[in-house]
Amino acid sequence: MSELNNDEQADNEPTVAPEIVAGGAAAPSVAALPTATLRLADGEWHRLHPATPLLRGGIALIAIIGVILVNARDFFIDNLFNARNEFDPFTRLAESGFLIPAVLIVVAVLVLSVLGFYFSWRMHTFRITDELVEVRSGILFRTNRRGRLDRIQGINISRPVIARLFGAAKLEVNVAGQDANVELSYLGSRGADDLRLAILQLASGTRAAEAAAVAEANGGGVREGEHVGLVESRVNEFLAPELDPNAAPPESIVRIRLPRLIGSIVLSEATIIAVLAAIGIIVTIAITGQFGWLLAFLPGVLGLGGYLLSRLTKSLRYSIASTSDGIRVGYGLLSTTNETLPPGRIHAVEVSQPLLWRPAGWWEIKINTASQASSSSSETAKTTLLPVGDMNDVHRVLQLILPSLADAESQELLEAGLAAGAHDDAYVTSPKRARALRWFSWRRNGFVMISDAVALRKGAIWRSLVLVPQARMQGVSMNEGPLLRRMGLAELRVHTVAGPISATIGAMERSDVIDFFNEVSRTAVQSASVDTSHRWRSASASASASASASASASVSVAGGASTASTRETSIDSADSDSADSDSESSSEETR
Amino acid sequence: MTERLDLPDTEWRGVSRKYVVVEVVGLIIFGLITTAATSIPTFVTSISWLAAIPISLAIIFLINILLTPRRVRAIGYMLRADDLVFRRGLMFRRVVAVPYGRMQLVDINRGPLDRAVGLSELKFVTAAASTGVVIPGLPEQDAEELRDTLVALAESRRAGL
Numbered sequence: 001m002s003e004l005n006n007d008e009q010a011d012n013e014p015t016v017a018p019e020i021v022a023g024g025a026a027a028p029s030v031a032a033l034p035t036a037t038l039r040l041a042d043g044e045w046h047r048l049h050p051a052t053p054l055l056r057g058g059i060a061l062i063a064i065i066g067v068i069l070v071n072a073r074d075f076f077i078d079n080l081f082n083a084r085n086e087f088d089p090f091t092r093l094a095e096s097g098f099l100i101p102a103v104l105i106v107v108a109v110l111v112l113s114v115l116g117f118y119f120s121w122r123m124h125t126f127r128i129t130d131e132l133v134e135v136r137s138g139i140l141f142r143t144n145r146r147g148r149l150d151r152i153q154g155i156n157i158s159r160p161v162i163a164r165l166f167g168a169a170k171l172e173v174n175v176a177g178q179d180a181n182v183e184l185s186y187l188g189s190r191g192a193d194d195l196r197l198a199i200l201q202l203a204s205g206t207r208a209a210e211a212a213a214v215a216e217a218n219g220g221g222v223r224e225g226e227h228v229g230l231v232e233s234r235v236n237e238f239l240a241p242e243l244d245p246n247a248a249p250p251e252s253i254v255r256i257r258l259p260r261l262i263g264s265i266v267l268s269e270a271t272i273i274a275v276l277a278a279i280g281i282i283v284t285i286a287i288t289g290q291f292g293w294l295l296a297f298l299p300g301v302l303g304l305g306g307y308l309l310s311r312l313t314k315s316l317r318y319s320i321a322s323t324s325d326g327i328r329v330g331y332g333l334l335s336t337t338n339e340t341l342p343p344g345r346i347h348a349v350e351v352s353q354p355l356l357w358r359p360a361g362w363w364e365i366k367i368n369t370a371s372q373a374s375s376s377s378s379e380t381a382k383t384t385l386l387p388v389g390d391m392n393d394v395h396r397v398l399q400l401i402l403p404s405l406a407d408a409e410s411q412e413l414l415e416a417g418l419a420a421g422a423h424d425d426a427y428v429t430s431p432k433r434a435r436a437l438r439w440f441s442w443r444r445n446g447f448v449m450i451s452d453a454v455a456l457r458k459g460a461i462w463r464s465l466v467l468v469p470q471a472r473m474q475g476v477s478m479n480e481g482p483l484l485r486r487m488g489l490a491e492l493r494v495h496t497v498a499g500p501i502s503a504t505i506g507a508m509e510r511s512d513v514i515d516f517f518n519e520v521s522r523t524a525v526q527s528a529s530v531d532t533s534h535r536w537r538s539a540s541a542s543a544s545a546s547a548s549a550s551a552s553a554s555v556s557v558a559g560g561a562s563t564a565s566t567r568e569t570s571i572d573s574a575d576s577d578s579a580d581s582d583s584e585s586s587s588e589e590t591r
Numbered sequence: 592m593t594e595r596l597d598l599p600d601t602e603w604r605g606v607s608r609k610y611v612v613v614e615v616v617g618l619i620i621f622g623l624i625t626t627a628a629t630s631i632p633t634f635v636t637s638i639s640w641l642a643a644i645p646i647s648l649a650i651i652f653l654i655n656i657l658l659t660p661r662r663v664r665a666i667g668y669m670l671r672a673d674d675l676v677f678r679r680g681l682m683f684r685r686v687v688a689v690p691y692g693r694m695q696l697v698d699i700n701r702g703p704l705d706r707a708v709g710l711s712e713l714k715f716v717t718a719a720a721s722t723g724v725v726i727p728g729l730p731e732q733d734a735e736e737l738r739d740t741l742v743a744l745a746e747s748r749r750a751g752l
Contacts, residue, residue, distance in 0.1 A: 485596070
C-alpha cells in the first residue's frame with residue numbers, strides 16, 4: 001500500500017523535474033528489496049572486490065616473487081654451509097659483483113608493481129545510479145565509462161575458476177554497440193548477484209516512472225490499469241523465487257544430458273573434417289611409408305581437440321530459465337557464465353539442424369543481439385542460445401524468447417518451418433523454375449508471417465528457420481541481379497543488427513517477394529509502434545490488451561496477403577493447386 | 592527481358608540530373624588511372640597480349656559511362672507515411688524500406704565533385720549495417736530539408752532498438 005502511495009506522489013508532480021520523479025518512483029520499486037541487495041547500487045562510488053588485483057594478473061606476480069624467494073633461500077642456505085653452487089643465478093651475480101644493484105632493481109620493480117596493482121584497485125571505482133552505471137579506472141590514463149540503464153541489452157555474470165576460489169565474479173553490463181560493455185571485474189559473488197538484480201530493477205523502475213508519467217499526461221483511463229500492473233508486478237517480484245537467487249534459482253526448462261551433448265559435438269562438421277584429415281594422414285603414410293607425417297598433423301589435432309573440449313565444457317551444466325527480468329542462460333562447469341537477456345533484446349532467432357543431427361532430431365538455436373563482443377569465442381557463447389536440443393526443447397525455448405508465437409496456429413507454422421516442407425503448407429515457397437538455383441531446397445525455401453514475426457525457411461541439407469520479430473526489424477529490402485531477373489525471381493532480406501544470422505532468402509517468385517515486401521514494411525511499423533517489450537514488465541499490464549489486439553490484426557493481414565500471393569503463384573505454376581486451397585482455408589480460419 | 596524489380600503504383604522522387612556529371616567525371620578519372628596503371632606492364636615488358644587488360648578495362652568503363660544517365664534515373668526515393676523507401680541499380684536492382692523510427696543518425700556528405708555542382712549525399716543509418724540507404728545527388732537545399740524532415744519524422748515515431 002505504501003508503494004502505491006509513493007507512486008501517487010510521483011504521478012502528482014511529473015512535470016516539475018523529470019529526474020526527481022524518476023528517482024522518486026524508482027526508489028519504491030527497489031525499496032521492496034532487502035537493503036543488502038542495494039548496498040552496491042545506492043548511487044555512491046564503490047570499489048571492486050579486494051582480491052581484484054590478484055585475479056587480474058597479481059597471481060603471476062606472486063609466482064615471480066615466489067621463484068625469486070626460493071632461489072634466494074637456496075643461496076642463503078648454500079652460503080651458510082659454504083657449499084657453492086656454480087649454476088645458481090645468485091652465486092653468479094655475487095661473483096660478478098652485481099648482486100646489490102640487481103637485488104635493488106628487482107625489489108624496486110616488485111614494489112612498483114605492487115603499488116601499481118594497489119593503486120589501480122584504489123582508483124577503479126563504480127557506481128550505479130537510477131539512470132546509469134558508471135566506471136572510473138586507470139592511474140595515469142583515466143577512463144570513465146557510462147552506460148544508460150534503459151539501454152541495457154544484457155547482463156552477464158561470469159565466474160572464472162580462479163575467481164570462484166576467491167568467491168569473486170565478473171559482472172558485465174552490455175549496452176548496444178560493438179564492445180560496448182561496462183565491465184565490473186571483480187565483485188563478490190553474492191554482491192554480483194545482488195547488483196544484477198538491482199540494476200535490472202532500476203532499469204525497469206525508470207521505465208515504470210516514465211510510463212506512469214505518460215499515463216498521467218494521457219488522462220486517467222490507462223492509469224488505473226497501470227497502477228494495478230505496478231502493484232501486481234511488485235507483488236510478483238516479491239513472491240518470485242528469482243528475488244533471492246541463492247535461495248531458489250529459477251528452474252531450467254531444458255536439460256542437456258551428457259550423452260546428447262557429446263553426441264552433438266561428435267556429429268558436428270568439425271568431426272567430419274577431422275575424420276577426413278585422419279583418412280588423409282593414413283593414406284599419406286600408407287603411400288610414403290613415413291610416420292613423420294604424423295608430426296605435421298599434430299598441431300591440427302591438438303587444435304581440434306582443444307576446440308571440441310572447449311565446446312564441451314562451455315555447454316556443460318547448461319540451463320535456460322525465465323525470470324521476471326528476462327531470460328537467464330547459464331553454462332559452464334569450472335568457469336561459469338550466467339547471462340540475463342531482458343525481454344525484447346533478441347533481434348533474430350535461427351533454429352538450425354546440420355545433416356548429421358537429423359537422425360537424432362536435434363536442433364540448435366542462435367540469436368542476434370545488439371551488443372557485440374569483438375572476441376570471437378565469447379561471441380559464439382553469447383549467440384548460441386541452445387547448443388543442442390530436441391523438438392520439445394526447441395518449442396519451449398522459442399516460447400520463452402518469442403512469447404507471441406504461443407497460439408496453436410503459430411505453433412503449426414513453426415512445426416511446418418522445421419519439417420521437410422512441401423508445397424502443401426502455408427509457406428510461400430520458391431517456384432519450380434528456381435530448381436536451378438536451389439537444387440534440393442526449392443520446395444522448402446520459403447517465407448511466411450507468423451503472428452508478429454517474419455519466418456524464413458531455408459535449406460534442405462542444412463535445415464534452418466530464421467525468425468525476426470517485427471518489432472525489432474530494422475528494415476526490409478528486395479534485390480535482384482541479372483540472373484534472377486531473367487528467371488523472374490528475386491531475393492528478400494530482412495535487416496537486423498549484426499550477428500551470426502542474416503535473414504536473407506533468395507530465389508523466390510518476384511511477385512511474391514514484392515507482396516511480402518509490402519506486407520512486412522507495413523506491419524513492421526505497426527508492431528514497432530505498439531511494442532512495449534523494451535519497457536519490460538512495467539508497461540506490460542496496460543500494453544497486453546492492445547498488443548494482443550494488434551497481434552490478431554496482423555495475423556489476419558498476413559492471412560489475407562498470403563492468399564493473394566498464392567493466387568499469383570497458381571497462375572505461374574500449375575502444381576500448387578493444393579497449396580492454393582490449403583492456404584485459403586487457413587486464412588479463412590484466421591479471419 | 593522482363594521488367595525490373597519495382598514497387599507497383601509508386602511515385603519515385605528522382606535525384607538531380609547534375610549527378611550524372613559527378614558520376615561520369617568520377618568514372619573517367621578512376622578509369623584513366625586504372626587503365627594507365629594496368630598498361631604499365633605492357634610498356635615495361637613489351638609483351639603485346641598484356642595490353643588486353645587495360646583495353647578490356649577501358650571498354651568496361653566506357654560502357655559504364657554510357658549507362659550512367661540511365662543508372663542515375665533509376666535512383667529513387669519516396670517518403671511514405673511511416674517509412675522511407677529507396678531504390679537503385681539497373682543491373683543489380685535493390686529496393687529498401689526503412690521505418691523512420693529505426694533511424695539512428697543522418698549523415699550529409701559532400702565530395703569535391705559534388706560541391707562543384709552543388710550536390711550532397713544523404714546517408715540514413717540504422718542499427719543494421721546492411722540497410723545502407725545512401726541517397727546521392729540531392730541539391731544541397733533539398734538534402735538539408737530532407738534531413739530535417741527525417742529527423743522530425745523519426746522523433747515522432749521513435750521506437751526502441
